[in-house]
Amino acid sequence: MKIKAAATFFIMSTTALTSCTSLPSSGPAVKDVEAQATARVTSAKKPQAVGIDYxxxxxxxxxxxxxxxxxTTSLVGGFGGGRGGAPSLPLGVGDIVQVSIFESQSGGLFIPNDAGSRPGNYVTLPQQTIDRDGTLSVPYAGRVRASGRAVEDVQRDIEDVLANRAIEPQVVITKVESRSAQVAVLGDVRTPSKIELTEAGERILDVLSEAGGLSAPGVETYVTLQRRGKSATVQYDHLVATPSENIYVAPGDTILVDRERxxxxxxxxxxxxxxxxxxxxxxxxxxxxxxxxxxxxxxxxxxxxxxxxxxxxxxxxxxxxxxxxxxxxxxxxxxxxxxxxxxxxxxxxxxxxxxxxxxxxxxxxxVEVLKFLEILNSVTSTASGVTSDAVSTRDAIRDLN
CATH class of the missing domain: 3.10.560.10 (Outer membrane lipoprotein wza domain like)
Known part of the structure; x- marks a missing residue:
């Protein structure tokens, strides 16, 4: 009877405490959150289910x-370029070039009759930058279209224009600085920079090497190649272990090196x-x-x-x-x-x-069974504790009287 009475007292006390709003709390109760929500997005069939199929x-x-x-992801699959020769590097806007014109003998358009004191039968024009309109200037030939064209084709055009004025002219165009044939290397490399490409052809690992190599562990590094609106990413270790992924880079490419922990x-x-x-x-x-x-x-x-x-x-x-x-x-x-x-x-x-x-x-x-038994044990212990506390209180009141 005592246990039953104590259990009844415990339940009533717990109910009273639960209904009390002054108990300390670290935040709102679940029922309050649900009750005060302006809108609820739940599943009608399974209110507790996340709803993700797996x-x-x-x-x-x-x-x-x-x-x-x-x-794994692939560069060669998205861009190709792993086989064959290096891509051609035509002249482009911003390139700095030097034009030399040769004639077969003196007395022509560019080589005077007293050419004996000259080091050779040619004249070298000052360096110039290919303009925004893609042309370069050559005396007596005017403006010559150069951007997007091979050096050999531009040389031939200049020779054709000068053929009626110079003596068997031959033209040599030398790239001093190729600003149009560059790739940008950014991210987790030691020296992020723009790398100038050469006719020899550079691959992904070549330009990464020129940028000082990685500044992060290779196993956590990803290399992304961006080209003409397309993008592909490969894990660095896979790039090193798979030669076909080490493709040629092209002018205008951007290479992003990113460490992802x-x-x-x-x-x-x-x-x-x-x-x-x-x-x-x-x-x-x-x-x-x-x-x-x-x-x-x-x-x-x-x-x-x-x-x-x-x-x-x-x-x-x-x-x-x-x-x-x-x-x-x-x-x-x-x-x-x-x-x-x-x-x-x-x-x-x-x-x-x-x-x-x-x-x-x-x-x-x-473990779940033990949890349940512990709950039962705590309830019975609390009930016995409540009975003992009630007896102690009764005795204390009697002593006061």
Whole structure:
């Protein structure tokens, strides 16, 4: 009877405390937030559901084969240029050139009769910059169109114009500075700058080298090539390991080098919860779990180690999954590993982690039972405490009387 009375008293006290608005709180209650909302966006069928469709994939040997052969982004696929010769570098606006004109003998248009005291039968014109209209100026030939044309073609045009005035003229145009054939290298390199291209042809790694190399770890560095409104990104280590990706750069290209710190999250019954850096190495699922403190022996369910990741639809198609029910080109996937299986430890050591992965270790069923028992224990302890407090109060009042 005493326990029953104490429990009744406890429930009534709890109800009274709950209804009291003066209890300390760090913020509004959930019911107040919901009640005072002007509008609510919820799912009518499943009010508590997020509403994101996902696939559950158990980690096994077959899955490992497809994960390890996952495709990466490509430069050569978007721009080409990995094979063949270097791109041609025509003259362009802003280029500084020098024009030399040769004649076969003295007494011509440019070489006087007393040419014996000259070092040769030619004249060199002052350096000049190709104008905004794309032309350069040559005496007795006028304005000659140069921008966008090969040096040989411009030389030939000048020779044709001077042919009736000079003696068998031959023209040589020398590029002093090629301002139109440059690429900009920006971001996480030691000396961001504009790199002048040469006729020899420069590739991605060549211009990165001229910019002083990377200022960040290669494993966390991405290289983006922008060209005429198009863009493609490749991981630096993949660029180095795949020669076909080291394509020729072209005038006007912009190369952005960006360090992206790779991180993953760990939640649940792991030794540590929070965000973790890959740092300067690649990680497997096993290594990432170890970095997060492993599994808590008293809480974790080893059969329910889960990794959350968004993958391409093609990955699920290779596994025989019907992807028609998923909208978009990517699918949220939960990879599940059963660490009660001894062979699963080999699997998690081969499963590569990716940036922004989420690891979740679920609690074992026994932990949930223990939580319930602890609640029951706290209720009964509180009830007995209330009875004892009531008796003590009664005695104290009697003593006062």
């Amino acid at each position: 696939a559950l994939v158990d980690l096994n040997k077959t899955v490992l084969n497809f994960v390890q052969s996952a495709t 790779r991180t993953y999250l760990a939640f649940g019954a792991s030794g540590l919860n929070g965000r973790f850096d890959f740092e300067e190495s690649n990680l497997t699922l096993g290594e990432a779990l170890g970095k997060a403190g492993g599994l808590l022996d008293a809480r974790a369910n080893p059969a329910q180690l889960m990794l959350y990741r968004t993958v391409e639809k093609s990955f699920l198609s290779k596994l025989g999954v019907d992807t028609a029910k998923f909208a978009g080109d990517t699918v949220p996937v939960i990879f599940r590993a059963n660490l009660r299986d001894p062979a699963a430890f080999f699997a998690v050591q081969k499963f590569p982690m990716q940036d922004k992965d989420v690891i979740y270790v679920s609690n074992s069923d026994s």
